[in-house]
Amino acid sequence: MDAVWLSPFYPSPQADAGYDVADYRDVDPIFGRLADADKLITEAHTRGLRVIVDLVPNHTSSEHRWFRAALAAGPGSHERQRYIFRDGRGANGEEPPNDWQSVFGGGAWTRITESDGRPGQWYLHLFDPGQPDLNWDRPEVRAEFLDILRFWLDRGVDGFRVDVAHGLVKQADLADWHYPQEPLSGEGREGQRPPMWDQDGVHEIYREWRGLLNSYPGDRILVAEAWVQPAERLAAYVRPDEMHQAFNFEYLEAAWTAPAQYAVITRSLTASEAVDAPTTWVLSNHDVLRHASRLGLPVGQTRPNGIGIGDPQPDGVLGLRRARAATLLMLALPGSAYLFQGEELGLPEHMALPDETRQDPTWTRSSGAMRGRDGCRVPIPWQADSPSYGFGPTDASWLPQPAIWAEYAVDRQRGVPGSTYEMYRTALRLRRELALGTGALCWLESPDEVLAFRNGRLRVITNFGDAPIPLPDGAELLHASAPLDTDGHIPTDVTVWLLG
Numbered sequence: 001m002d003a004v005w006l007s008p009f010y011p012s013p014q015a016d017a018g019y020d021v022a023d024y025r026d027v028d029p030i031f032g033r034l035a036d037a038d039k040l041i042t043e044a045h046t047r048g049l050r051v052i053v054d055l056v057p058n059h060t061s062s063e064h065r066w067f068r069a070a071l072a073a074g075p076g077s078h079e080r081q082r083y084i085f086r087d088g089r090g091a092n093g094e095e096p097p098n099d100w101q102s103v104f105g106g107g108a109w110t111r112i113t114e115s116d117g118r119p120g121q122w123y124l125h126l127f128d129p130g131q132p133d134l135n136w137d138r139p140e141v142r143a144e145f146l147d148i149l150r151f152w153l154d155r156g157v158d159g160f161r162v163d164v165a166h167g168l169v170k171q172a173d174l175a176d177w178h179y180p181q182e183p184l185s186g187e188g189r190e191g192q193r194p195p196m197w198d199q200d201g202v203h204e205i206y207r208e209w210r211g212l213l214n215s216y217p218g219d220r221i222l223v224a225e226a227w228v229q230p231a232e233r234l235a236a237y238v239r240p241d242e243m244h245q246a247f248n249f250e251y252l253e254a255a256w257t258a259p260a261q262y263a264v265i266t267r268s269l270t271a272s273e274a275v276d277a278p279t280t281w282v283l284s285n286h287d288v289l290r291h292a293s294r295l296g297l298p299v300g301q302t303r304p305n306g307i308g309i310g311d312p313q314p315d316g317v318l319g320l321r322r323a324r325a326a327t328l329l330m331l332a333l334p335g336s337a338y339l340f341q342g343e344e345l346g347l348p349e350h351m352a353l354p355d356e357t358r359q360d361p362t363w364t365r366s367s368g369a370m371r372g373r374d375g376c377r378v379p380i381p382w383q384a385d386s387p388s389y390g391f392g393p394t395d396a397s398w399l400p401q402p403a404i405w406a407e408y409a410v411d412r413q414r415g416v417p418g419s420t421y422e423m424y425r426t427a428l429r430l431r432r433e434l435a436l437g438t439g440a441l442c443w444l445e446s447p448d449e450v451l452a453f454r455n456g457r458l459r460v461i462t463n464f465g466d467a468p469i470p471l472p473d474g475a476e477l478l479h480a481s482a483p484l485d486t487d488g489h490i491p492t493d494v495t496v497w498l499l500g
Contacts, residue, residue, distance in 0.1 A: 001428070002049070006052070008021060008056060009028060009037070010022070013061060013063050015361060016130065017360075020062070021064065022063040022065075042156070051157050051158050051159075052159040053160060055145075055148070057163070057168060058126070058134065058167045059131040059134060082135055082140060082141055083135055084170070085123050086121060086174070087121055087122070093119070096108075096122050099176045100124070100126070103126055105367070105370060106365045108125060108126050109122040126164075126196060128361040136168045137169075142205065159244075160221075160223065162222060162223065163225050164225060165224035165225050166202065166225075166228050167197055169200075169201035183227055184227050184250060185197035185227055185228050186229040186233070198233060202237075203239075203242060206224075206237065209222060210243065211241075221245065222245075223243065223244065223246070224245070226249075228249075229249075230267070230271075232271045238275055238278075240275065240277075247280055248280055249282070251264050251265070251268055252288065252291075253303065256295055256326070256464070257464055258451045258465075265333065269334070269441060278334070278335040279335035280335060281335055281337045287373055290342070291326060291343065292320045292347060293319050295314075295322035296316055296322070304370075304371075306371025306372045308352075308353060308355060308371040311371070314351075322493045324346070324420060324481035324495075325494050325495040327343070328423075328462075328481045328495035329451070332458060332460040334437060334438065340376075341380055344420065345409075345413060346408060346420035347380060349375040350375045350376075352402060353371075355368070355371075357374075359398075360374045378397070381410070383411050385406075389406065390410075423481065435456065436458065447465065449465030450463055459499070460496070463494055468489035468491050470489050475500045479497040481495045
């Protein structure tokens with residue numbers, strides 16, 4: 001591994017797993033102290049690991065000192081202008097300023113009670129009410145985040161994963177948007193772009209940030225969490241004077257078929273090459289179903305927002321088989337690859353999580369219509385026979401772990417030939433030895449249900465079809481996501497790495 005990305009560890013009331021930040025320059029006591037963060041950064045660097053921290057600039061916590069000051073100061077005040085406060089519509093302001101919906105379900109506006117007890121203005125929160133959106137038209141907001149970047153750069157962090165990077169700037173008129181929120185923002189309904197996402201004004205912000213990072217010694221990086229399509233719009237975030245990387249969520253969402261994978265990989269590489277940037281591949285993260293479960297759903301089915309007790313369940317065996325194949329396909333591509341903790345163990349989604357233990361605001365704000373993201377956030381198993389599988393000294397973990405996870409524990413897989421853990425270790429070693437990340441992709445002719453390409457000396461084949469296919473003549477098998485058939489053919493849902 002080259003780097004570790006840490007999700008938010010700042011002081012927070014935890015309305016959304018720390019993505020509601022109350023203080024951007026400290027560490028929440030449940031994780032430790034600022035000195036512990038300093039030690040972690042130092043120790044990581046001694047091991048050759050870079051440290052990327054999560055930055056949350058679209059919104060603060062409602063417990064942030066700025067928002068508390070805004071509530072106290074009243075309408076029209078300087079303090080309220082740091083956020084997006086508006087008078088309501090209707091005769092008495094009883095209706096929200098527009099019809100925008102929260103990503104987590106329900107309306108995106110909450111009405112406050114003014115200090116004199118009267119119903120007051122409304123504030124925008126594209127996520128939870130505990131996450132009021134900042135007003136990035138205000139120079140003070142921009143200056144504050146430049147200072148936050150300096151604070152962590154001075155402490156030695158190597159970069160920032162920027163949360164909701166496509167959402168900071170809103171369309172100036174806050175025009176109504178009569179459509180539901182969608183995971184990937186693109187040229188939306190009636191050819192219009194959603195007024196809350198991917199506005200061109202965000203790029204000015206990131207050019208300023210890039211200039212700041214360039215003033216520091218060594219390699220410092222900005223990584224965009226931008227749920228944006230088409231690929232050309234995403235590539236705008238990684239132009240030479242903006243960010244360095246942007247997660248490729250169109251790739252994550254692509255169907256498990258050869259044509260769909262070919263199309264998204266080609267589009268992604270073409271768009272990134274046009275701005276001389278790497279493509280950043282990802283299959284799982286803390287916001288989506290783990291791909292060992294997601295790929296066990298029927299091909300082409302829309303990805304559900306969580307799976308729980310009583311919901312249709314994916315095929316776990318098929319899902320893991322496809323997940324291993326997808327991983328070897330991804331790790332052979334040129335560019336950067338991000339792995340989500342636990343995927344190297346083949347962890348499935350926790351799909352039997354008791355509803356009463358759920359903490360994702362999506363669950364409550366959708367009135368139970370969407371299970372939410374807790375199933376992919378359960379602490380991973382380290383030791384099969386230890387309390388909470390080695391997560392802590394007792395069986396209590398912040399979300400309950402399923403009993404079946406003992407078989408996935410690190411100590412059950414380390415050193416075991418054919419385990420998912422060892423498959424990842426071998427693939428990552430070969431990826432580095434063969435310099436695949438800095439290579440170039442060349443597609444090879446193949447049947448419709450097969451994907452084949454070269455990256456340097458490596459030949460990669462993924463069989464999406466129903467029937468096994470033969471290895472090319474003279475090829476040396478270097479690595480495979482599953483064993484070959486007894487006659488040496490590549491089975492369905494298997495990726496192989498070959499030399500020759």
